[in-house]
Amino acid sequence: MEVLYLLIPISIIVIALAIALFTWAVKSGQYDDLEGPAHSILFDDDEDMIPDRHDQAKPKKDKQAENNK
């Protein structure tokens, strides 16, 4: 059981790192907007990033629009 004397200090170091990381994230303003990210995943603005699907109808249309641009 003596290994605990090694493992537990290591776990405390890991926690200290996690807290330091979180402090940095908060101070750099990453948590200033807590509502936005919840909404942004709902916007389907990533259609061009989705790999080709089997239903050909829609992607084709999108590609045409791309070409027109």
Next chain:
Amino acid sequence: MSQNCYHCSETIPNGFKAETTLAGERQQFCCYGCLAIADTIISSGLENFYQHRTQTSQKSEEISQAQLDELGLYDDKALQEEFVESFNDLSEASLSIKGISCAACIWLLEKEVNQLSGVNSFSINHTTHKARLVWKTTELKLSQVLVSIRQLGYKTLPYQEDLVRQSAKKEKRNALLRIAMAGIATMQNMMFSMPLYFGVYSGIDSEFITFFRWVSFLMCTPVVFFSAWPFIRSSIRDIRTLHLTMDVPIAFAILAAYFSSVWITLQEVTQIETDVYFDSVCMFTFFILLGRFIEMQARHKHLNSETDITQLLPSTALIRTRDKNGGFSEHCKPAHKIEVGDILVIRQGQIAPADGIVIEGESRVDESALSGEFFPISKSPGTKITGGTANIENTLYVETCTIPKLSRISSIIRLLDKAQSEKPKTVQIADKVASYFILSVLLATVIIGAIWYFIDPDKAFTIVLSVLVVTCPCALSLATPTALTRANTVLREKGFLVTKSHAFEAMTHTTDIIFDKTGTLTEGKFSILKVHCYHGLSKDQALEIAAALEKHSKHPIAEAFSDFYKVDAFEVTTHLGSGISGKILKRNKTDEQVSNKSSHYQLGNLNFINLPINATDSSKDLSGLNLYLSDGQKILAHFILNDTIRSDSQQSINSFNVLGITTHILSGDHYSSVERTAGKLGIQSFQAEQSPEQKLEYIKHLQAQGKKVAMVGDGINDLPVLAGAAFSVAMGEASDITKLNSDAILLNSHLPVINQAFQTARQTRKIIKQNISWAIIYNICMLPLAALGLVPPYFAVLGMSASSLFVVFNSLRIDKYATR
């Protein structure tokens, strides 16, 4: 056939056709402005906006050349100084965006602006609506970005980081760090204390007991001195001022449990039964911080709109100067650079940027925001104009007598600060009870400890500890917050948003409630009270003709007719200050077909019509605004307009009478119109023609008589009173600064909801009393048992949790049905 605009959901006027293809379907619009916005959105490939939005968009206004000039002013380096930072060829601006109603708006704006060439990045914060724009100054002008935002129907203002917002941001960041610290430490400490708990049953080496205690101590110390610091700090303050609040038991429980555990650790008591409470300390702190954070988030939500009074004034001004030839020239200037003696040009529909004296021009000015006076006030050379009031008729030339920062509107804000500092404090019942309770628990613990020290010094410490655990004010500290949270949720569903925590307590004590008139008891806008028709004209026809003419007017009166708009008038001329005239195609009565004949109509006041009043219309009704419609030979109709009382005002006043709360009206409007409103609603005490100072005096007078006063209002002129009253409600249409300074906001303008809020407050108080009684009775029953050493630690913990659960479920009994 009533079709609504696809963009703003307003009714599309008859015969108006503006449409575009969207997602394969033809969509109709109410005006070319909305069509233009939709076209902009579609051509940018952003039509998803219409699926994502949760609220309809603002109706568009077409951008005039004057507005473009105004936006162009933001390219001025001097004006940019305050909100733009430059690095090489990159600039960063902080903008405050108005008109954002949901997340889709933000998505649309971000997409649109990021498409502009020269924009490096553009992002908007969902809570504060603050936008950060980084752009290349060599490729793009700031005004171009502002115009493109404006074209989408949103308005921008330079973002000003004032002290309130700065401290809010800091408070939030700190709170997040504290919660994270407590949360992480809680999880970790749970793990470390598992061996200690299970060690009781399965046996554990004593060296490990000491080791785990030390590790827990290490994890718990930052929680106590960092996460729980706000509680400790404020309880030190409370003890100094001898006013004990809920923070005292919280801080006391945390510190007592912590230091007793530290003591056990130091003593190296190897009996496993003497427990350490490091994990409980962390978890307790974590949950309390979490609750406070949620409360804080709700409070900060109202900071997103401007808190700075200078933003109520326009940011630019048109100045007239004399050029070399002796003629006049006009140019734009940032408002903060206005100097005393500048000649301001205030056109129709514009807001005066500073106080001044009219030197040229005659017009009428809408001062309702400042004085509550509903009818526009006539201004002629020599009269004073106040910054923040809107000119509604002719162009005025005004010589400034103070700079904007010293204007009347700013002095009201100073009055507000004063009123706020003198606001009567409502002591929460829980605080009062808690302070006695804590005091007695502390005394009891000391006495019990002393007695046991004489009986059996070895047992003294464990007994003292179990007394403290049993009497842990956990249920007591939950008694009020859970009930308030529940009451808040119930009321929010009804459209009543409580923003300050003392509100519920203040509501239950209220003896007098004061209403503002304009915009609170009344609609705050002109509506048609009565129509007299002559010469065989029907009421509908008269309204239709009037509406067609008024469509071309910007006067506030015109809005009253907008519901009746059907046909279009042409060759319309507005005669400023008196009336409007124009031609309308004549309709054939029988088959509703439009013939080519048109007739000329005039609509205006009696001087404008210049015809004798019909004999039948002997009673010239003075109770409002009189408008006459004529065809040049005879008067066809007589409209009486006034501000109407809200349909549910009467119901609300009646219920207050039933509750035994005295109602008052306090208004800046004329005596006659206040008297009429008070008479109709059956309100005995009313005061008219009151300045903000007098209003504040009035409630101070009531408060001096020992009355607890609540106030409902909406205007800037109500601000000091709202701040000075023990409890205040702002109407949903009120300006942002008014909302921010009141204790609650009535979102939907249904006055009876306020009555329901008062009932819910009474119910909440009852529940809080029950909760507190329960918590205290439980503790009092357990205290002697613990003092005798009969309560094992696990039972103390179980009992505490059960008692807390009881409080939570009791609070859930506050519900919306009970308020019916």
